[in-house]
Amino acid sequence: MIKFYIVNTYNFSPITTKKITMNTPLTKNKSKLPYYLLFFMAFYLNTPHAAEYENKTTADGLGDNAVNRAYTGNGKIYVATGGGLSISSDGGNTFINKTTADGLGHNINMRVYVHNGVVYAATLGGLSVSTDGGNTFTTKPWNVHTGIISNFVSGVYVDDEIMCVATNAGLSISTDGGNIFTSKDSADGLGHDYVYRVYVDNGKIYVATEGGLSISTDDGNTFTNKAIANGLGHNIVKDVYVTSGVIYAATSGGLSISTDGGNTFTNKTTADGLGHNTVFAVYVTGGVIYAATRGGLSISSDGGNTFINKTTADGLGLDAVLGIYVNGGKIYAATYGGLSMSTISTPISASINLNSKEKPQFFSSKRAFQ
Numbered sequence: 001m002i003k004f005y006i007v008n009t010y011n012f013s014p015i016t017t018k019k020i021t022m023n024t025p026l027t028k029n030k031s032k033l034p035y036y037l038l039f040f041m042a043f044y045l046n047t048p049h050a051a052e053y054e055n056k057t058t059a060d061g062l063g064d065n066a067v068n069r070a071y072t073g074n075g076k077i078y079v080a081t082g083g084g085l086s087i088s089s090d091g092g093n094t095f096i097n098k099t100t101a102d103g104l105g106h107n108i109n110m111r112v113y114v115h116n117g118v119v120y121a122a123t124l125g126g127l128s129v130s131t132d133g134g135n136t137f138t139t140k141p142w143n144v145h146t147g148i149i150s151n152f153v154s155g156v157y158v159d160d161e162i163m164c165v166a167t168n169a170g171l172s173i174s175t176d177g178g179n180i181f182t183s184k185d186s187a188d189g190l191g192h193d194y195v196y197r198v199y200v201d202n203g204k205i206y207v208a209t210e211g212g213l214s215i216s217t218d219d220g221n222t223f224t225n226k227a228i229a230n231g232l233g234h235n236i237v238k239d240v241y242v243t244s245g246v247i248y249a250a251t252s253g254g255l256s257i258s259t260d261g262g263n264t265f266t267n268k269t270t271a272d273g274l275g276h277n278t279v280f281a282v283y284v285t286g287g288v289i290y291a292a293t294r295g296g297l298s299i300s301s302d303g304g305n306t307f308i309n310k311t312t313a314d315g316l317g318l319d320a321v322l323g324i325y326v327n328g329g330k331i332y333a334a335t336y337g338g339l340s341m342s343t344i345s346t347p348i349s350a351s352i353n354l355n356s357k358e359k360p361q362f363f364s365s366k367r368a369f370q
Helices: 033-045
Strands: 003-006 018-022 054-056 065-071 076-081 082-090 096-098 109-115 117-125 128-129 153-158 163-167 170-174 183-184 195-201 204-209 214-215 222-227 237-243 244-251 252-257 267-270 281-285 288-293 295-301 308-310 320-327 330-335 338-343 347-352 360-365
Touching: 003 214, 033 308, 065 204, 076 117, 076 330, 082 109, 128 153, 163 204, 170 195, 183 330, 214 237, 252 281, 288 320, 288 330, 295 320
Parallel strands: 065 109, 065 320, 109 153, 153 195, 195 237, 237 281, 281 320
Antiparallel strands: 003 018, 054 338, 065 076, 065 330, 076 082, 076 109, 082 096, 109 117, 117 128, 117 153, 153 163, 163 170, 163 195, 170 183, 195 204, 204 214, 204 237, 214 222, 237 244, 244 252, 244 281, 252 267, 281 288, 288 295, 295 308, 320 330, 330 338, 347 360
């Protein structure tokens, strides 16, 4: 008789233990099916996975059920929606909504970012900035010479040295905290004037455009564009994320991954488990890849070789996931049907000795259970 002791541990929740008993003897003369089952159980338990998702909507205070992105900072959750920037101070239980009445440039918020306590909201009426946690905002003026090149702001990235603003007319860059911007477009090497997202890593600027992934190694003075010829799944790149030297490009034809600085890409599709080949956003943390697709939230813990897909069956507001953010043990999936949140489970290890007469022991990384 084999007894499996399975321990599931979730952040912020008690430890629960389940016992599964099978009456199949484990002997050398019997079928090897139990052996394969043991390996399957070990693989499953060691795969990071999430609990059911809890979905938040306008009933909880969101400005709109169409959510583009969430971000955390200042002890709050900031949610960019189609009806304002919604803020929660109680872990997502309730939200208050900020609109043009509070200084936002437009009620449609495409992106939100927090750096050093300052909140940046990318809106269809400009880049709105708050220095008081989101209570009030001021909007950066549009100016083709010294300001942001367009009021249609689709994304923003800020660190201590640079501010990059993605617009429908190019990329605007500031190195003085947003007082003066220099703008770049296709004439400077961008794949297209329409810029979806921008990311900065180790001094390099990565720009997701309508015509490819554009990369600058000289502070945005010039760009080199990567396209299908380099292995991208599609020339329309919706998002980009870079970590540990690996580039992840969310395209309209799959999730494209480069390990050589963007010279070549390997493209992942539904054949690898993605929920849909249209990927709207990507986020990577703790070695786990999260791809927001038109058909669900696809998660990989093996470098993108395979994915599992989360959908409305798992509690998502809708299968179309527009944005993804992970922080503090929480997953924030921005969907057309609300903000779906989940707590990441702690990976579990399995110790199996097929030659031993002892029952298999399954234990967490922190504590063993008999």
